[in-house]
Amino acid sequence: MKEQALSRRSLITGAAAAGAGVLLGNLPLGAEERAAQTAAPPPTAPADPTKVPGAPTTAVGERSPFVTPKRAPVGEITGTSFTPIQDLTGVITPSDLHFTRIHAGVPTIDPAKHTLLIHGMVDRPLEFTLADLKRFPATTRMAFIECAGNGRAAYRSPRPNMTPQQVDGMMSNSEWTGVMLSTLFNEVGVQRGARYFLAEGGDACLMARTVPVSKGRDDAMVVWAQNGEPIRPEQGFPIRLLLPGYEGNMNVKWLRRIKLGAEPFMTRWETSKYTDPLPNDRIRMFSWEMDAKSIITSPAYPEKLEGHGYRPITGLAWSGRGRISRVEVSTNGGRSWANAELLTPQAPKAAVRFQYMWDWQGDESLIMSRAVDDGGYVQPSFSQLEAVRGPGTDYHFNAIRAWKIAKDGTVTFEANT
Amino acid sequence: MMRALGGVRSVVAAAVLSIVAGCRLDSRADSLGDDNLKHFGLGHTPSAATLAAEDIDVLPSGVGLPAGSGTPEEGAKIYAASCASCHGANGEGIAPYPQLIGGPKGRFDFATDYKIPRTIGNYWPYATSLYDYIRRAMPLTAPGSLSADETYAVSAYLLSREGLIPSGTRLDAKGLAAIEMPARKHFVMDDRRAGSGGRRVR
Numbered sequence: 001m002k003e004q005a006l007s008r009r010s011l012i013t014g015a016a017a018a019g020a021g022v023l024l025g026n027l028p029l030g031a032e033e034r035a036a037q038t039a040a041p042p043p044t045a046p047a048d049p050t051k052v053p054g055a056p057t058t059a060v061g062e063r064s065p066f067v068t069p070k071r072a073p074v075g076e077i078t079g080t081s082f083t084p085i086q087d088l089t090g091v092i093t094p095s096d097l098h099f100t101r102i103h104a105g106v107p108t109i110d111p112a113k114h115t116l117l118i119h120g121m122v123d124r125p126l127e128f129t130l131a132d133l134k135r136f137p138a139t140t141r142m143a144f145i146e147c148a149g150n151g152r153a154a155y156r157s158p159r160p161n162m163t164p165q166q167v168d169g170m171m172s173n174s175e176w177t178g179v180m181l182s183t184l185f186n187e188v189g190v191q192r193g194a195r196y197f198l199a200e201g202g203d204a205c206l207m208a209r210t211v212p213v214s215k216g217r218d219d220a221m222v223v224w225a226q227n228g229e230p231i232r233p234e235q236g237f238p239i240r241l242l243l244p245g246y247e248g249n250m251n252v253k254w255l256r257r258i259k260l261g262a263e264p265f266m267t268r269w270e271t272s273k274y275t276d277p278l279p280n281d282r283i284r285m286f287s288w289e290m291d292a293k294s295i296i297t298s299p300a301y302p303e304k305l306e307g308h309g310y311r312p313i314t315g316l317a318w319s320g321r322g323r324i325s326r327v328e329v330s331t332n333g334g335r336s337w338a339n340a341e342l343l344t345p346q347a348p349k350a351a352v353r354f355q356y357m358w359d360w361q362g363d364e365s366l367i368m369s370r371a372v373d374d375g376g377y378v379q380p381s382f383s384q385l386e387a388v389r390g391p392g393t394d395y396h397f398n399a400i401r402a403w404k405i406a407k408d409g410t411v412t413f414e415a416n417t
Numbered sequence: 418m419m420r421a422l423g424g425v426r427s428v429v430a431a432a433v434l435s436i437v438a439g440c441r442l443d444s445r446a447d448s449l450g451d452d453n454l455k456h457f458g459l460g461h462t463p464s465a466a467t468l469a470a471e472d473i474d475v476l477p478s479g480v481g482l483p484a485g486s487g488t489p490e491e492g493a494k495i496y497a498a499s500c501a502s503c504h505g506a507n508g509e510g511i512a513p514y515p516q517l518i519g520g521p522k523g524r525f526d527f528a529t530d531y532k533i534p535r536t537i538g539n540y541w542p543y544a545t546s547l548y549d550y551i552r553r554a555m556p557l558t559a560p561g562s563l564s565a566d567e568t569y570a571v572s573a574y575l576l577s578r579e580g581l582i583p584s585g586t587r588l589d590a591k592g593l594a595a596i597e598m599p600a601r602k603h604f605v606m607d608d609r610r611a612g613s614g615g616r617r618v619r
């Protein structure tokens with residue numbers, strides 16, 4: 001909250017210093033201002049809904065007034081808004097709750113004017129309108145997108161009262177529809193020797209990342225639809241790059257240009273950011289694939305277990321390298337593990353929902369989940385990860401997560417176990 | 418199959434085979450693969466003007482940098498007017514906007530402590546990225562508003578504050594690409610297993 005207030009103030013100061021006070025009217029509201037504007041009275045329902053006619057049909061449906069999932073924090077133009085993963089079921093993230101990481105605000109783009117230029121080391125540079133792209137054969141698939149920085153706050157500044165949203169809410173999972181990038185590569189004729197391409201977004205920082213051409217030939221897509229409708233503005237409307245399994249930042253939103261080249265472009269977002277310091281004065285770059293990870297979303301803070309007996313331990317698991325082959329759950333701090341049931345199909349580079357029925361008898365317990373992917377990779381413990389990466393590293397943080405259950409049923413986040 | 422034949426004979430055999438099969442094995446010698454994919458003939462050829470306007474990326478070799486130049490002294494004025502409100506009068510950063518300069522020199526043990534400031538002088542492997550980023554994104558409230566000369570000047574100011582170029586230097590495309598950044602030799606490519614990943618945690 002303090003940070004948000006500060007950032008807005010600094011923006012105001014910046015704008016004033018630049019003599020550009022006119023911009024202020026367009027700045028997003030801070031979290032507190034927004035909350036004040038949207039504060040609504042608590043919902044009410046008729047004593048007997050079967051005795052009064054209900055509401056009429058509407059153009060666009062809304063959630064029950066009793067259900068109010070929210071992304072948080074909000075009001076930043078360079079920041080992140082996390083998905084409330086503890087409020088969701090199955091594996092589809094409702095599009096309006098997909099996490100958002102933006103670097104210069106969400107641009108407003110007229111789809112009729114938006115084009116995708118593909119040029120550089122190609123035989124035929126081409127510019128495609130949205131209508132052109134939709135005339136290619138379409139592909140639909142499930143894929144998660146996870147920010148490379150997901151889990152950072154829970155590592156650097158953990159608190160027992162962190163929710164799943166605050167711990168790992170920069171991961172969302174959707175059905176995406178678009179054209180395979182390999183189809184577009186074929187259309188332009190990618191030249192021999194082109195090993196990388198630059199993907200550039202149409203936001204106010206022209207966000208740009210280097211991607212290997214091999215990924216473009218494999219499963220990369222240019223997508224225009226998410227969960228059955230056009231992509232939402234904060235997810236890249238009208239088109240975004242989808243690189244299944246790669247760190248979120250590379251899935252460039254508002255995609256406007258692809259340039260084929262022989263060498264990496266070395267943009268700021270792949271050099272001074274999104275890189276991993278390692279022991280012995282090394283810094284790892286181009287760590288694109290998101291390794292297997294999971295988190296229990298219930299029970300989790302701020303839930304409180306009421307009554308002993310069976311209840312499901314449920315959560316999400318995903319791997320940027322392939323399919324989740326199994327998820328294991330421990331209720332004794334990792335001393336023993338049992339296989340959880342997978343409730344959804346094991347699609348490659350997509351989230352699965354797991355469930356483990358737990359008979360809680362009131363003991364203090366530490367519950368954990370551990371994902372295993374089809375490459376045999378086992379989600380590491382915190383100490384394993386810290387030993388190989390060093391305590392200063394925080395991107396691509398995929399250590400096992402734990403929740404502590406107190407005798408009275410109180411659940412708290414147990415960091416870095 | 419071709420590999421099994423081996424040698425000169427395989428070339429002849431392949432040529433014969435391709436003629437027999439009624440197709441050319443390497444019909445698009447200037448393109449890789451995908452010969453079986455259909456061409457849809459969609460999209461249109463961009464104008465030379467569009468290509469020139471869009472082609473703004475910069476490579477570490479300096480390819481893509483525009484003409485122009487600037488000095489640290491010129492850059493100091495631009496920095497004070499357009500950058501200091503977010504990044505601080507001395508580039509120290511005002512949260513959430515990052516610190517730009519003043520990180521410890523000659524220290525690269527970032528993995529030991531995340532609080533070690535990562536700045537241009539100790540964490541940016543290429544000076545060209547600095548120009549590219551400023552041109553794309555800065556200043557936050559008016560991206561794209563700096564001229565090429567101004568962008569060189571701000572880059573020169575930050576690089577000189579980090580002790581990477583002497584004051585008074587007139588920085589241009591050639592000079593920027595020639596700067597050897599201290600962090601460069603510390604960067605390594607992803608050393609985790611590619612593809613399926615394997616079992617090892619790295």
